[in-house]
Amino acid sequence: MSDVIDGPAVNRVDPAPPDLDPEPERPVGSAAVMRARVLNNLGLWVAPFVIAALAGLLYLYVRSLDLANAKTQLRSPLEWDTKLRPQLIQHLQIAFWSTFIVILVAVPLGILLTRPALRRYSPGILAFANSGQALPAYGLLVIFLGIMGQGRWTVIWALALFALLPVLRNTMVGLDGVDRAVIEAGRGMGMTKLGVLGRIEMPLAVPVIIAGVRIAIIINIGMATLAFLIGGGGLGITINAGLKLQQDPVLIVGGWLVALVALSFDWLGAVAEKYLRPRGL
């Protein structure tokens, strides 16, 4: 039937040889894109050295304090085995568990809230998550203290609520950002709703979700410095001691350690973002 309507091209003129695809092939990556990618990768591999250098500087700084001969106010808060190391571990535990809970709650919640049946509840839930972050962290801790009493888990739950919003919102934004046509095509081929979610929507939303998780980790590491207020431990103790005893070196060491932890985890997040991002995007 095509020869009927090949149009005005009249006979005796051979039809153009079919398909020597004249569509131009797009370059896989233009120079600018490549440069950006190289810089990005460079940043990713330089960061650990920067972090290590900062750690080294801290070590040298502590050495220069000559703690063995220092007065007790200075020496005692900076003891590694009895003070700094346990505090660091507590700090990491708080940050880890609160982030873990955030992921466990916010990602499924974000998935549910982007399903058509539950979408109408999303403004309400988002408002709730917003309030978690809008409240001063200190106030939130006090509220949880009132409910759960003292202890590390009180801090963990309070921080989980505090950091819920970025992950929840990014999960929803990531899922909503998936091209409707892609979902339509998947459904149209007979993929189940769950199949589309697991094989199309989630992989495509992963980069955005991880970006949210990175934010949550940083929030939690920072906020864990307040844990000492309600008996949760963490590096906040050292910082507080530095303030109370008016020992600037103690303050600096505590703050520096928190910063190192935050930088390290942000780097881990960046690595995860790079390697969990599906290819082809």
Place this chain on the structure above:
Amino acid sequence: MSSEARIHLERVGKTYPGTKVPAVEDLTLDVYDGEILVLVGPSGCGKSTTLRLINRMIEPSGGRILLDGEDVTHGSPDKLRRRIGYVIQQIGLFPHQTIAQNIATLPKMLGWEKARITARVDELMTTVGLDPEQYRDRYPKELSGGQAQRVGVARALGVDPDIMLMDEPFGAIDPITRDRLQNEFLRLQGELRKSIVFVTHDIDEAIKMGDRIAILGERSKIRQIDTPERILAYPVDDFVNDFIGTGSTIKGLNFLKVSSLTLTHYPRMTTDEDPQKGIARLQESGSDWLVLVDDQHRPLRWLSEDDLSGAEVDSEEGGEALGEFLESDNTLFQALEQMVQSAAAASIVVNATGAFEGVVQMEHLAKAVRRAQMEARLHYEELEATNT
């Protein structure tokens, strides 16, 4: 075309909740084996909705859908969709999967063996004109629009469904690529003989692609459903007439062949004949022009009386050029195209050996068009007679 309908819609309707006016109302439609049925209509007429009712991307609120006689109105829509190829304008390739993975989606879902999937993917890529070696491991963002739509078609053909639904598949592609994809798709369809429902808002695409065209009005009401040539020859009402637009008669010439004409005798002379003989023939026939042919009767030039006044005829430069020649399988549209460019307002027809057969002139076209219109009218009168 068998009389058994591949797809049968029976009084299918869709009313969205909260609205009174149905989007699709009481639609009854048959799609036969191996045909392309084009749904065409103004925007908002519900043609896309109608298409999506067939694979239940939109659940019908009334009526029945039958596939090969089997009622599929209820039961799992996912299972139904796996039997139907689905191509949409935005294509919707999975951006995080390679071309091969995209095409393999459905075979994989149905649990095909790995080797069989690989072979099938290569076969499909070749079918749609993409080199498997070159494109297999690329990602969709590395493809042009035309290439992406080829992959879209290949993916829809994944498990060789009998039925395909295509929603403006070439709508977002530049005109030149679209034309080529259309031609390729028609060639492909010539081999595959799928039963296809094709939605477009472009009447020219409908005329080109459709074995039959359903022109839809508001609420997807069928205003006319027939072959393109009959719709062009005999639009049943003003709505259809307006929709197919001006120039529909000219478009209809695409469906009429030179072979259907009875060519009238036209004066001619060979290169070795005396020009005076030519003048005599011109005067005898009352024509302004004659055709100069060589000793094999192959046409060379148009000659008028003035060109014949000399002692000899210049077979290279004398008179006017003939333009391109028609053969019996050319369309009258092509004949018209040549005719309006010709000095003698006629286009040259040659036979398979290149010998001059005669000319096509305006009165031939007028006669052919009137005959087509009459045949179409008779067809509709007969239909009406059998219906009442």
